Amino acid sequence: MEKQNDELEQLAINTVRILSADAVQKANSGHPGTAMALAPMGHVLWTKFLNYNPKSPDFANRDRFILSAGHACILQYNFLYLTGYDLSLDDIKQFRQLHSKTAGHPEYGLAPGVDVTTGPLGQGFANGIGFAIAQKHLAARYNKPGFDLFNYNIYSIVSDGDMMEGVTSEAASLAGHLQLGNLIYLYDDNHISIEGSTDIAFNEDVSARFRAYGWHVQDLPDVNDTHALELALINAKSETQKPSLIRVRSLIAYGSPNKSGTAGSHGSPLGPDEIKLVKEFFGFDPEESFEVPAEVLKYYNEKGARGEKTEAKWNELFAKYKEKFPELAAEYEAAFKGELPQGWADKLPVFKGSDPKMATRQASGKVLNAVAASLPNLIGGAADLAPSTETNLKDFDSFTSENRGGRNFHFGIREHAMGSALNGMALTKGVLPFGATFLQFADYMRPPIRLAAIMKISPIFVYTHDSIGLGEDGTTHQPIEHLATLRAIPNVTVIRPADANETSFAWKVAIEKKGGPTVLVFTRQGLPILDQDKYGKAADLEKGAYILSEASKNIDLILMATGSEVALIMQAQEKLEAEGISTRVVSMPSWELFEKQDAAYKEKVFPKASRKRLAVEMASPMGWHKYTTDEGDMLGMTTFGESAPAEDLYKFFGFTVDNVVNKAKALL
Template identity: 70%
Template structure:
């Protein structure tokens, strides 16, 4: 490397520092200090380490980059702009403004080159585990001798805050256990958080902690030492058996004479006068803003062009692979486009009511195993609950450090990390991940559920033991408020099927869905398989709500239910008919799907003139007012449950045919 190149590289690093300070100052909002401190790490990654193509941000074999310290997003925006991604200097000038690509934290789908939405600390760290699992799995399935289609790595930059978060501990433990040697993470050890020096709340030996997790750990004493950073990356690449953590001592606000190493540089603009001092310090004109020297732009655009050539070479390999392994090529090419193979829906089982009651979790397990052969990209597992959630693919092995082709995942009792890892897998084209736990423990997964919904990616969350019907485990395990809580999340589709056959259709809808995560909510207890032949009705689960059983004359009341409670409504309808009361039974497995229907369909199911409505669900009654209207009523949970057999609990809390009939009659007569 000659002196001229060295000068340009240092100028490029300083350009990123000044751009970050300028953008935050203009927005009067943001985090200037961290991108100023870690700009050299960004340079080493984008100029000398990562394989990427700005002209095709979705190149399958690109290295993935995760800015887990999402508040430092001006670092990412700067290097994306410099290397030629579809983000302009004007976008950067519009940092944190309405409709800007340069949002306050990196957002997947908003700007090319952002592989995952980050910001809530620890999430990006854990997403990387999912990315790494996906790479290992794709490589095991498709790589052949001379055809390393998938050999990319996962790079991330993490902050002190990331390291403190509990989800990081879960994810780091899992990554070490699985020996994910394709992960290379930089730990920005700048000693500063919002409240001040990290010693206020944090003094552990992070290096020893990660060594205990089974990671390969290195330390770089000076974050401005490009040679040391480059050497550390080289060592990390050579370590293929363990994930790597490179602990780098940096200085927040580097280049700011009065705010370096101070908490005030973390989450606030430096101030106009201080920004001028920063520019002066780095040899820029203090009176000019958003300056990118031509030699810097040309240098990094050249690095971006190298990526174009890398993908061209990979595409040639991919075409040769097509000739040598046409079946595998066809399989992957179909999967990466998001298309589904012909005939997969024919594998969905049909459950016979004559065979007796079936827990919907059991039905779900049968569905999974029935469709697994047809959908090779369908992979998943549970948080140590596979026997209880029925999520094991019986014909397939487990994904382990020794078997990367396995399709069953064991996340351990790490619900939070499981959710975040599922997001990383879902962001990998060609894979359909699912993860399971009890509905009550969805609480441990809220951040990744929410981020999946923001990104509109499609992990499938399986939540079993969905109500007080789980019985003797008692109040700690009986969900009450979880259904309405999940339904309140935009872009999340919640499906609570009424029986085994609706469960099969729930899986059909979930597999076909493209626009966000899906939560399938299932019973522990066995419930009747509804005899659809009695009603001559097809299951219209994809519409969210449908008339399961109608009365011969105009209904006096509409009975609405989800999940296990629908069977109660059918029994209640028959009892009411004996008393010459006409009732319509609506199965409403998904509010979100119903809200997508047109006004005519909604009027068909819930005619405005039919105001007597009773909703029955073994969960919180919140939200049901929208469907029962002012003249309707609800039977639901307004307290926590108790520890007792399910039958006793349903009787205690009013989920019986007698109570439904009584409440319906009272409503009609009101």
């Protein structure tokens, strides 16, 4: 006989609790307590609120779910398995094992149904703001009367740790400002962190703080009261102006007689004896592990199966939409697949050698504005530096609470949230996001850059004011180590173009890039435009390094540089050649693009036989030795900068033609 619904639901919830404890125990590492505590929350979400299709995890109008408290991932894995995603009980048993889908924190692209990689606290919270922005923007662009194509919400489970992280504050303030009513966040207020009670470090009034940001806040005293949870979620859904925070009190490791409510159950397995007690507490067989009652599996499977109908209905709607709005539908379909509109690259501007000096940030602004109309899905903004980074799309509106179709974003002085929001946007198929600030402030947003690289998604990070060349703002604003530290992240492509034409192609690479973020690095100061009729072609930027100006005869010396220093080594080449030293100049805007070339091309640019090489970059020398060889040298910055007009700094730090020439000659 089938159990009464309430009884079955309770059994289902307890099954998830015990599966969580078992999986962590088998892995002999992990975080059982939060998953056990939040099983009722997961239950309510996956059975009554989340809109998803386990057979089609990419379904465009699905609700997004973000486990910002990523350490509790076994909770999510269990619901993915139980509702019918391509994740088996064996996968649950392989929790935290090599090459399994069930990694120690949820990884996008590994387990189906994981919308975003989380773990570093605060990131998931802030990614959600990007997801929410993208939903609003897609709806504004594509929804039509009778065609509510995009009306999904963004759900997240967040923790005390998330609440303490600064990126959360930035993101919450931005979400309140933008009135992202499609955000529904459940805050697991469990009073426990690794060092013990949260009271030892955290006693602010979180609810009042979020109300101050403009959020709708509800407080629930007990996560086990699933009816109250449902009601709160219904309220949150109907609140469409303000983002929603539902603060839910929970007891970590609920059901564990000796460990519930303690820090000890946060990050360690309960131990075999305690798990038996848990099973007894919930009326399960203490000798069994990974027990899933058939009716529970059936129950969750049926809940999951509803998604097929939901998606079929949406597909029908989209088919009708396509008939009525064929162009928009085609545009969206292409964008969903990550295809770019035909011919967009023809709009990339070409600059003449006779044009006046131009900062690459300025060139970047011209490129962006030249291609913006052809790339309707390109959206972006700056952390209160649009005028300085030249990233405003002049023919388009700003994205605001009133205008969701706007393509310019005002992220405020919130670099970190901007980075994390870009990731949420980039994870939403159909938009192509960029965000800008000064290179120095890349330090404020490294975690999202790294996560973009881990997730193999391709937001574009734009950084201007890239060296001591920014001048008077001084030491605190002059990047030194930043190029090295960005190049050091696996799967990130860093491009520092030498002039306006290389800037055009840098944007081309960034926009076409798949499988990882691109970092574009631009100058504040004006640079001459290298004459395309006389020198190597800027199109070769796509190869990462190319011969810009060939040596007059057999190579005595190779000069290489990136960005603003390329013009400097061109002048040095002239002088060296005049002294009879046959000098090749290599422009090397991107190490990563160069490393992708075949051995023959690498040998062509840097012949093994020509090992007298000087690299010039107003940045840390770290990593250059590989290209300059044991017989070469590097002229870089080994100290911090100073506050002074740029020309004075070049002289003081040795970035002059004479010094380059002398350094080069010293190698011969």
